[in-house]
Amino acid sequence: MSLSTSVFNQPGWYTALEQAVTQHSNSSLFQLATVDDAGDPHVRSLIHRAFLVSPSSPSLPLLVTSTDIRTPKIRHIVHANIVELTWWINATLDQFRISGMAYVFAAPEHSISTSRATLGCPGIKALEVAGIDWEAKRRELFDAVSEQMRATWCRPAPGSPLKNGYGEMNDWPARVPKLSEAKTEKEKQLAELALSNYAIIVIEPLRVDWLQMAIKPNRRTFTREGSEWKEEEVVP
Numbered sequence: 001m002s003l004s005t006s007v008f009n010q011p012g013w014y015t016a017l018e019q020a021v022t023q024h025s026n027s028s029l030f031q032l033a034t035v036d037d038a039g040d041p042h043v044r045s046l047i048h049r050a051f052l053v054s055p056s057s058p059s060l061p062l063l064v065t066s067t068d069i070r071t072p073k074i075r076h077i078v079h080a081n082i083v084e085l086t087w088w089i090n091a092t093l094d095q096f097r098i099s100g101m102a103y104v105f106a107a108p109e110h111s112i113s114t115s116r117a118t119l120g121c122p123g124i125k126a127l128e129v130a131g132i133d134w135e136a137k138r139r140e141l142f143d144a145v146s147e148q149m150r151a152t153w154c155r156p157a158p159g160s161p162l163k164n165g166y167g168e169m170n171d172w173p174a175r176v177p178k179l180s181e182a183k184t185e186k187e188k189q190l191a192e193l194a195l196s197n198y199a200i201i202v203i204e205p206l207r208v209d210w211l212q213m214a215i216k217p218n219r220r221t222f223t224r225e226g227s228e229w230k231e232e233e234v235v236p
C-alpha cells in the first residue's frame with residue numbers, strides 16, 4: 001500500500017464529484033446516515049442542492065441539502081451531528097463515501113438555528129469569517145425550488161398518520177409561490193408556512209472514501225487530515 005501526501009487547492013475527490021454533478025443532471029441523489037439518541041442508525045435518500053466553497057479556503061468544500069424541519073433526521077443531527085453519506089454516480093461509476101459534521105440552518109424562530117458550534121469544521125468557519133449570511137442562503141435555496149416542492153412543506157408533519165386515508169391529501173396545496181411572488185393573503189400565508197418548515201443541512205466533509213469503478217483495476221483513495229487533504233491509495 002502506498003502513501004502519498006499532497007496538498008491540493010481543491011481535493012481530487014471534490015473536482016471529480018463537482019464535475020459529475022454538473023455534467024450529469026441525474027447525479028444529485030445521495031443517501032445520508034444519521035444516528036438517533038438510542039444509537040440506532042437511519043438512512044434516507046436526499047437531493048444535493050449546492051456546494052459552498054469559501055474563497056479563502058477552496059480546499060474545504062461544503063455540501064448542502066434541504067429538508068423539512070419536522071423530520072426525524074433533524075432531531076438526529078441536533079443530537080449527534082456526525083453523519084455519513086454515500087453517493088453513487090452511475091454516469092462515471094464513482095462512489096463517494098463522505099463522513100462529516102452536519103449543521104442545520106432553519107428559520108430564525110426555531111431554536112436549533114442558534115445551538116451549534118463549528119469547532120473542528122474549518123470550512124464552515126472560513127465561510128463565517130468571510131461573512132456568509134446563512135438565513136439569506138436558506139431563502140435563496142428555498143426560492144430556487146419548484147412551486148410543487150415548496151407545497152410539500154405546508155403538509156402535516158412528515159410521518160404523521162393520515163387519519164382519513166389518502167383522500168385527505170386532496171385538501172393540501174399543490175403549489176406554493178416564493179414569498180416575494182405571493183399575490184393573495186392565502187398565498188402569502190402558505191409561502192410563510194413553507195419557509196418556516198424549510199431547513200438546509202450543511203455538511204462539512206472530514207473523510208472521503210472515493211472508489212473509482214471505471215478504472216481497471218478499480219482505484220480507491222481515502223482522504224483528509226486536519227484542514228488539508230492527505231490522499232492515501234488503498235486496496236479497493
Ligand SMILES: Cc1cc2nc3c(=O)[nH]c(=O)nc-3n(C[C@H](O)[C@H](O)[C@H](O)COP(=O)(O)O)c2cc1C
Binds near residue numbers: 072
Ligand atoms: C429520490 C428521492 C429524493 C429525496 N429527496 C429528499 C430531500 O432532498 N430532502 C428530504 O428531506 N427528503 C427527501 N426524500 C425523502 C427521504 O428519503 C425521507 O423519506 C424523508 O426525508 C424522511 O426522512 P427521515 O424520516 O429519516 O427524516 C427523497 C426521497 C427520494 C426517494
